[in-house]
Amino acid sequence: MTALVEITAGIDVALGDLRRDMKRLGDHVDKLAATPVFFSTTKTLVTPNANTVPQVVNLGRPMQGKIWEVHNLAIAGVAVDSTIAGTAYVMVRGDGAALASQGSALTTATIGTTGLRDSATTLPNVGFYGHNELVLNATQHLIVVLIGYTTATVYNVEMAGEEWTDAAYAQAFAH
Numbered sequence: 301m302t303a304l305v306e307i308t309a310g311i312d313v314a315l316g317d318l319r320r321d322m323k324r325l326g327d328h329v330d331k332l333a334a335t336p337v338f339f340s341t342t343k344t345l346v347t348p349n350a351n352t353v354p355q356v357v358n359l360g361r362p363m364q365g366k367i368w369e370v371h372n373l374a375i376a377g378v379a380v381d382s383t384i385a386g387t388a389y390v391m392v393r394g395d396g397a398a399l400a401s402q403g404s405a406l407t408t409a410t411i412g413t414t415g416l417r418d419s420a421t422t423l424p425n426v427g428f429y430g431h432n433e434l435v436l437n438a439t440q441h442l443i444v445v446l447i448g449y450t451t452a453t454v455y456n457v458e459m460a461g462e463e464w465t466d467a468a469y470a471q472a473f474a475h
Contacts, residue, residue: 334471336369336462345455347446354408355449357457358400359442367469368442370434370461375444376424378454386449388425390418392434396441411445423455432473437466 343357362368377384393399393415399406417434418427436442444457464472 334465334468336464336468338460339463340458340460342456342458345446345457347449347451347453347455349452351449351451354406354411355446355455356396356400356402356406356411357444357446357455358396359444359457359459361396361441362436362438362463364438365466366438367464367466368436368461369431369464369469370429370436370442370459372426372428372460373418373434373442373444374424374426374456374458375420375446376426376456376458378456380424382424384423384450384453384455386423386446386455388420388423389416389445389447390420390427390434391415391443391445392417392436392440393443394439394441396443399443399445408447415440434461 341359343359345355345357347355373390375388376382389411391411391414399411402410418429420427434442442459446455449455
């Protein structure tokens with residue numbers, strides 16, 4: 301009987317240690333989930349030979365359950381001293397992928413002003429955004445629409461920001 305009590309006591313101690321370790325691991329995972337991930341992405345566009353149709357650069361969207369907070373967006377040529385023309389419109393749209401796929405059917409009237417967040421009338425241009433100024437959820441695409449661009453030219457559009465989980469973003473910035 302004494303041996304059984306000793307075994308039971310040993311199991312209880314081991315289970316207590318396991319519970320403590322699992323709690324620590326869970327707390328660590330929660331802390332990691334609440335930490336944003338810094339990221340950047342670049343898309344390249346070679347403009348057509350005729351400047352008759354707006355061009356759409358789709359920078360993508362966050363995955364389900366994620367939030368993007370964009371901190372800067374650069375629209376430039378292939379080098380820092382590249383000379384490029386045009387006006388760029390920064391938009392957050394649910395139909396960003398569909399707009400980008402319209403090709404020659406796209407017009408400024410089709411695009412409209414829904415989701416317009418910023419514009420640059422001279423290029424190259426770098427825009428900087430503070431907290432909660434340019435935020436996307438999983439249903440929204442970040443797109444840049446170019447008009448009046450230099451034909452047959454490479455344009456690079458680069459975005460940098462933070463990716464958060466929905467819950468961590470809401471908790472971190474709850475008012």
